[in-house]
Amino acid sequence: MKGIATINFKGGVGKTTITWLLAKYAAEKMGKRVLVIDTDAQMSLTLAVQLQEETGKLRNKFEDWYENKHKARHKTLLDALEAYDQNRKGYFDFPIDSSFIYQMSPNLHFVPSVVDLYWLELEIFDKEKTKSFASALLGKIEHSRFNYDYVFFDSPPNFTALSYSVLSCASLLLIPINPDVFAARGVKLLIDGLQRRIDPWPVPKIAVFMNKAKLYRGQLTRESQRYWEETKDSCKEEKRAGVHVFPIDSYIPERVDIKRAIPEQYFPDNYTEEFSGLWSGIERILR
Numbered sequence: 581m582k583g584i585a586t587i588n589f590k591g592g593v594g595k596t597t598i599t600w601l602l603a604k605y606a607a608e609k610m611g612k613r614v615l616v617i618d619t620d621a622q623m624s625l626t627l628a629v630q631l632q633e634e635t636g637k638l639r640n641k642f643e644d645w646y647e648n649k650h651k652a653r654h655k656t657l658l659d660a661l662e663a664y665d666q667n668r669k670g671y672f673d674f675p676i677d678s679s680f681i682y683q684m685s686p687n688l689h690f691v692p693s694v695v696d697l698y699w700l701e702l703e704i705f706d707k708e709k710t711k712s713f714a715s716a717l718l719g720k721i722e723h724s725r726f727n728y729d730y731v732f733f734d735s736p737p738n739f740t741a742l743s744y745s746v747l748s749c750a751s752l753l754l755i756p757i758n759p760d761v762f763a764a765r766g767v768k769l770l771i772d773g774l775q776r777r778i779d780p781w782p783v784p785k786i787a788v789f790m791n792k793a794k795l796y797r798g799q800l801t802r803e804s805q806r807y808w809e810e811t812k813d814s815c816k817e818e819k820r821a822g823v824h825v826f827p828i829d830s831y832i833p834e835r836v837d838i839k840r841a842i843p844e845q846y847f848p849d850n851y852t853e854e855f856s857g858l859w860s861g862i863e864r865i866l867r
Contacts, residue, residue, distance in 0.1 A: 585746050619693065621694075660674045672720060748784075759803060771825065
């Protein structure tokens with residue numbers, strides 16, 4: 581079971597959309613067993629999933645499960661963190677069952693977020709202990725009746741104790757960048773920040789790709805290509821410094837309808853080619 585965490589501290593890069601569609605692609609097109617965990621207190625992915633099964637309606641099967649089973653039975657991500665924080669004898673007492681994990685489809689399962697994750701930074705939990713939470717949770721999941729090939733984390737757009745925990749146990753960090761002046765500089769700042777914050781654990785493998793790429797006649801515009809080349813140069817510089825960072829030349833083009841693809845029940849076929857290239861790059865890095 582390999583963990584993939586999508587991260588970027590710059591808002592608006594399409595992090596949540598990419599996480600969900602990539603997970604759906606792996607589950608539906610590649611036949612992988614996939615779990616998606618929303619660790620962002622903003623709950624963007626969780627709210628999108630609430631709208632998924634009956635577009636435009638909140639009162640659906642997922643909403644009933646979320647309120648009457650997930651929250652009512654105290655099986656949220658925050659409840660799991662509280663159980664881990666209260667562990668005093670080396671035993672993480674939090675059974676993994678269908679109250680914790682929602683089954684979107686046979687191959688795609690989901691753990692939603694809760695707004696109370698905002699309180700994580702108010703010294704409620706032992707921060708040093710929290711650093712190992714995600715690793716312990718993955719261990720619980722791996723030894724449960726559920727069986728996954730990949731676990732995707734939609735990470736928050738800021739550095740918290742929970743994001744530290746996720747990033748330090750992931751097999752791959754996935755960084756989407758946009759074709760703008762922040763692209764190359766942002767990648768360098770993000771990687772340098774990760775090195776400082778995750779220490780003493782090593783930084784996992786990192787994959788960088790362009791999202792919202794601007795095209796002209798099916799090819800990257802000159803401006804987008806220039807930003808991408810600058811980003812690849814930054815990746816080469818970080819690689820010379822010992823960071824395992826890999827730019828993926830497959831890109832996701834800018835389309836006004838891509839967010840509309842999230843509520844759809846199935847992965848949209850008109851995005852198959854783009855996500856196929858991105859997924860191939862990810863699998864190549866993870867080998």
